[in-house]
Amino acid sequence: MSEVRSFTPSSFQAFLEEGRLMGSRCKACGTLYLPPRPLCPRCGDREMEWEELRGEGEVKAFTVIHVPPTSMAGRTPYAVAVVELKEGPKITARISEGQEVQVGTKVVAEFRKEGDKTLLFFKPLGPTSP
Amino acid sequence: MGLARGVAVVGAGMTRFHHKLHLDKTSRDLFVEAALEALDSVDKGMNLRDIEALYVGNFSSDAFEHQGHLGAIMADWLGVTPVPSVRIEDACASSGVAIQLGILAIASGAFDVVMVGGVEKMRNLSTEEVTDTLAMAADEIYEASVGATFPGLYASMATAHFAKYGSTWEELAAISIKNHHNGSLNPKAQFQEEIMDMARRWGARRGYSFKDEMEFLRSPLNPVVAYPLRLFDCCPTSDGAAVVILASEEVAKKFTDTPIYVRGIGQASDTMALHDREDLTTLKGTRIASRTAYRMAGIEPRDVDLAEVHDCFTIAEVLATEDLGFFPKGEGGKAAVEGRTALDGEIPVNPDGGLKAKGHPVGATGASMVYEVFKQLRGEAGRVQVDDAEVGLIHNVGASGGTVVVQIYGR
Ligand SMILES: [Zn+2]
Numbered sequence: 001m002s003e004v005r006s007f008t009p010s011s012f013q014a015f016l017e018e019g020r021l022m023g024s025r026c027k028a029c030g031t032l033y034l035p036p037r038p039l040c041p042r043c044g045d046r047e048m049e050w051e052e053l054r055g056e057g058e059v060k061a062f063t064v065i066h067v068p069p070t071s072m073a074g075r076t077p078y079a080v081a082v083v084e085l086k087e088g089p090k091i092t093a094r095i096s097e098g099q100e101v102q103v104g105t106k107v108v109a110e111f112r113k114e115g116d117k118t119l120l121f122f123k124p125l126g127p128t129s130p
Numbered sequence: 131m132g133l134a135r136g137v138a139v140v141g142a143g144m145t146r147f148h149h150k151l152h153l154d155k156t157s158r159d160l161f162v163e164a165a166l167e168a169l170d171s172v173d174k175g176m177n178l179r180d181i182e183a184l185y186v187g188n189f190s191s192d193a194f195e196h197q198g199h200l201g202a203i204m205a206d207w208l209g210v211t212p213v214p215s216v217r218i219e220d221a222c223a224s225s226g227v228a229i230q231l232g233i234l235a236i237a238s239g240a241f242d243v244v245m246v247g248g249v250e251k252m253r254n255l256s257t258e259e260v261t262d263t264l265a266m267a268a269d270e271i272y273e274a275s276v277g278a279t280f281p282g283l284y285a286s287m288a289t290a291h292f293a294k295y296g297s298t299w300e301e302l303a304a305i306s307i308k309n310h311h312n313g314s315l316n317p318k319a320q321f322q323e324e325i326m327d328m329a330r331r332w333g334a335r336r337g338y339s340f341k342d343e344m345e346f347l348r349s350p351l352n353p354v355v356a357y358p359l360r361l362f363d364c365c366p367t368s369d370g371a372a373v374v375i376l377a378s379e380e381v382a383k384k385f386t387d388t389p390i391y392v393r394g395i396g397q398a399s400d401t402m403a404l405h406d407r408e409d410l411t412t413l414k415g416t417r418i419a420s421r422t423a424y425r426m427a428g429i430e431p432r433d434v435d436l437a438e439v440h441d442c443f444t445i446a447e448v449l450a451t452e453d454l455g456f457f458p459k460g461e462g463g464k465a466a467v468e469g470r471t472a473l474d475g476e477i478p479v480n481p482d483g484g485l486k487a488k489g490h491p492v493g494a495t496g497a498s499m500v501y502e503v504f505k506q507l508r509g510e511a512g513r514v515q516v517d518d519a520e521v522g523l524i525h526n527v528g529a530s531g532g533t534v535v536v537q538i539y540g541r
Pocket of ligand 1: 026027028029030031040041042043044045
C-alpha cells in the first residue's frame with residue numbers, strides 16, 4: 001500500500017507519523033536515498049522503490065544552537081546533527097532533549113510528536129555519553 | 131575552455147558596509163551610490179549612456195524590504211532604462227554569479243560595456259527575522275525546519291573538520307583576529323577596529339579586563355551562537371552595495387590605461403543539504419570552480435598573490451584556503467595561526483577584512499570582492515595594499531556551498 005506513495009517530502013512526513021524512517025532506492029543502480037528522491041542523481045534512472053531504514057547510525061557532524069530561528073525561540077540550546085545511517089545515507093535531525101553527542105556517537109532514531117507533527121530525533125545508543 | 135573574447139574591469143565602487151549608517155536608506159539608494167562611485171572611478175570617464183546592460187545580485191529584498199523586481203528598479207533609479215536589466219539570486223553568491231554572467235555576456239559579443247553589482251538592505255529587521263530570512267538559503271524542508279540555522283550548518287562542518295583533522299577553535303580565532311586587523315585598515319569596512327581594541331572597549335563597559343584577544347574571545351562577551359562557533363566566528367549582518375563596470379578587451383583601453391583582466395572563471399553547484407554530501411569537511415563546489423578557473427587562467431594556486439575568500443564564518447575561511455589549494459586539507463587554520471595568510475604573508479587572504487570585518491550585505495559581497503581585487507591590482511588599496519599584486523582571486527559562496535563562484539583577475 002505504501003508503495004504507491006510518491007517520493008515527496010509529504011510522503012516522507014506521512015511515514016514519520018507512522019513511526020517509520022523511509023528512503024527510496026534506485027531500482028537501476030541500487031543507490032539508497034534518505035530523504036527519499038523521485039529520481040536518481042547517480043545514474044539518472046527514475047524507477048525508485050520505498051525502503052525502510054532501521055534508524056541506527058553515527059553522528060558525523062553536530063552543532064548546539066544557541067541563537068535559534070523564530071520557530072525554536074525559547075527552546076535553546078538544542079543540538080542538531082548530521083547522522084549517517086547504517087544503510088549509508090545521511091540526514092539532519094535534532095538530538096533528543098537533554099542528550100549530548102560528539103562526532104562518532106552511535107545514535108538511534110526516535111519519533112516524537114511536537115505540536116501536530118511527528119519529528120525525527122536521534123538519541124545516543126546505550127548509556128548517555130558524558 | 132576559455133572566453134570567446136577578453137573581458138576587463140574598468141571601474142569599481144562600493145558604499146561603506148555597515149549595520150547602522152544606512153538605516154534611513156533603501157537598496158536603491160545604496161545601489162545608485164555604489165554605481166555612481168564606480169562610474170566616477172573610470173580613469174578616462176564614462177557616461178551612463180555607455181552602459182548596455184545591468185546585472186543586479188540580490189538575495190532577498192522581497193523579505194528584507196518587501197520589494198521585488200530589483201533589476202528594473204535599479205535601471206530606473208540609475209537612469210539607464212531601457213537597457214536590459216536582470217536580478218540574480220543565488221544566496222550569498224548572488225553578485226559573484228551576476229559578475230560571472232556579465233563576463234559571459236561581454237565574451238559572447240552581445241555587449242561591450244555592462245554594469246554589474248549587488249546590494250542588500252538587511253538591517254531593518256530584527257535579528258530573529260534576519261536569521262529566518264537567511265535560513266531560506268538552506269534546504270527549508272530538510273534542514274531549516276529541523277532547526278538548523280545558517281551558522282549551525284557551518285558549525286556542523288567545523289565539528290566534522292575538528293574530528294577529522296584535529297583542527298581547533300583556537301585556529302578559527304586566529305582568522306577572526308587577522309580579519310579584524312585588516313578591517314581596521316579599510317575605510318569601507320563595517321568594523322574598523324582590532325579585536326583587542328573592541329575587547330578593551332566592551333570590557334570597560336561591562337567590568338572586565340582582558341590580557342589578550344584569546345582571553346576576550348573565550349569570555350562570556352563572545353557568546354556561543356552555534357557550538358563551536360561564537361559571535362566573533364560569525365560575519366555580521368550589514369547594509370551595503372558594490373558595483374563594478376566590465377568592458378570588452380577591445381573597448382577597455384578607451385576607458386582606462388590600466389584595466390584589470392578576467393583571466394579565469396569557474397562556477398559549480400552542489401547539493402543544498404549538507405547531509406547529502408560525501409565529505410562534510412570540504413566544499414566540493416569550491417574545488418571544482420577553482421580548478422576550472424585555474425585551468426582557464428593557466429595558473430596554479432601558488433601563483434595567486436591575494437585572495438578574497440568567502441569567510442561568512444571563520445571555519446569557512448579554513449575550508450576555502452584548503453579547497454582553493456593554498457594549503458593541504460587540515461592545514462588551513464594552522465596557516466592562519468602562523469601568519470601565512472596575513473597582509474604580509476605568503477598568500478594574503480581577505481586583505482579588506484573579509485566578510486567578518488568588512489561586513490556581509492549578502493547580495494553585495496561578491497561584487498565587493500572584485501572591487502577589492504580591482505583596487506589591489508592597480509595599486510590603489512591604501513593601507514591594505516599587498517606588495518606586487520598581479521594576480522587576484524575571488525571566491526564567493528552561496529549559503530553552505532550550493533553555489534560557488536571563483537574568478538581570477540590579472541593586470
Ligand atoms: Zn541510480
